[in-house]
Amino acid sequence: MRVEIQPCRPHGTVMAPPSKSMAHRLLICAGLSAGESTVRRLAFSEDVKATIDCLRALGAEIVIDGDTAHVRGTDVTKAIGRVAGLPCRECGSTLRFFTPLCMLCGEERVLSGSRYLMTRPMSVYEDIAQKQGVSFMRSDESITVRGRLQSGVYEVRGDISSQFISGLLFALPLLDGDCEIHILPPVESKPYIDMTVQALADFGVTIENDGCIYKVRGGQRYKAADVTVEGDHSNAAFFEALNHAGGEVIVEGLREDSLQGDRIYKILFKKIKTGSGPIDISDCPDLGPVLFAVAALHDGAVFTGTHRLRIKESDRAAAMKEELMKLGITVEVGENDVIVRPGKLKKPTEILFGHGDHRIVMALSVLATKTGGIIDGAEAVNKSFPDFFEKLKGLQAEVK
Numbered sequence: 001m002r003v004e005i006q007p008c009r010p011h012g013t014v015m016a017p018p019s020k021s022m023a024h025r026l027l028i029c030a031g032l033s034a035g036e037s038t039v040r041r042l043a044f045s046e047d048v049k050a051t052i053d054c055l056r057a058l059g060a061e062i063v064i065d066g067d068t069a070h071v072r073g074t075d076v077t078k079a080i081g082r083v084a085g086l087p088c089r090e091c092g093s094t095l096r097f098f099t100p101l102c103m104l105c106g107e108e109r110v111l112s113g114s115r116y117l118m119t120r121p122m123s124v125y126e127d128i129a130q131k132q133g134v135s136f137m138r139s140d141e142s143i144t145v146r147g148r149l150q151s152g153v154y155e156v157r158g159d160i161s162s163q164f165i166s167g168l169l170f171a172l173p174l175l176d177g178d179c180e181i182h183i184l185p186p187v188e189s190k191p192y193i194d195m196t197v198q199a200l201a202d203f204g205v206t207i208e209n210d211g212c213i214y215k216v217r218g219g220q221r222y223k224a225a226d227v228t229v230e231g232d233h234s235n236a237a238f239f240e241a242l243n244h245a246g247g248e249v250i251v252e253g254l255r256e257d258s259l260q261g262d263r264i265y266k267i268l269f270k271k272i273k274t275g276s277g278p279i280d281i282s283d284c285p286d287l288g289p290v291l292f293a294v295a296a297l298h299d300g301a302v303f304t305g306t307h308r309l310r311i312k313e314s315d316r317a318a319a320m321k322e323e324l325m326k327l328g329i330t331v332e333v334g335e336n337d338v339i340v341r342p343g344k345l346k347k348p349t350e351i352l353f354g355h356g357d358h359r360i361v362m363a364l365s366v367l368a369t370k371t372g373g374i375i376d377g378a379e380a381v382n383k384s385f386p387d388f389f390e391k392l393k394g395l396q397a398e399v400k
Contacts, residue, residue: 014239014391017235031060078105086102134149233263238363272298277303292317323364353375361380
């Protein structure tokens, strides 16, 4: 899909979409609970649908009513015979959250997904499986596991992805014995781990945290709950960024006390505007594309902690470098840093490309409200924010 955006000044009030990150976590907890849970204020992006599909594959019953899911959970520790494969689509969170859950019953479980998804790092789980005698086989389109996780101490690098730690936190409370997760510094994206711990607590599962050590009591059971998904700071950042492109937009529906690491976007936008830096994004890598866009709208900026941008839905640093060049902005990409050079934005003479990445498309859309332009591959927003362009139109942006 191609989207054409004319130079315009978006204005008005917009409600922040529900948090995709918290939706994953609450749905999984509900799917592991005895009895019926209710998860309210969901947005059914492709990623959230992937998590719902995987829960159903494991035996959870889910009824959708508007933006609410009624979930009757399943016991993933019991061997129930062959189940349908778990379709993770293109969602790294879903893949990494469900892999340890598939190692609880001892039976073979197959997690499938796009070829690109299957190239994303899974070494943490591969190493655990090898040490514990669990079969872990990868192909271009799936991961097959067979065997049971064991209680004990788990050592996990903290600089790969917090999703591995969250995945273990979902699974380990269901083992009979106690466990500890030792995170080897540096610990990046810790706010996402905190969000997982919060979701677990909402469903009656307790985790003790002592610095880089998470203590998990075994034999716990998830308890049904009625929960509501909070607003998403990650996606709200794109609407806030419109104000740096000449818009006048008010974003509502965000919790000021949220544990989401991306709530820092307002502070980082201000640092870019005032020329303060460098800006470390190791705890909020998903903000990378929109931060680069805001830097292009001002006088550039220096970003550090960017190495994990290579293993997202696209190589986000390289993708933004390529697209910003079409807009007259020079970007330098290093091993763990990105420099957006000062420059004058211009209307692109080439079609912009979304690189199959929802956050790249939304960042380019912000810039296009300033310069105008056509974005190819705009359907990528369906991954996390299906009604992004409708909301943009609601702000009087000229979108076709």
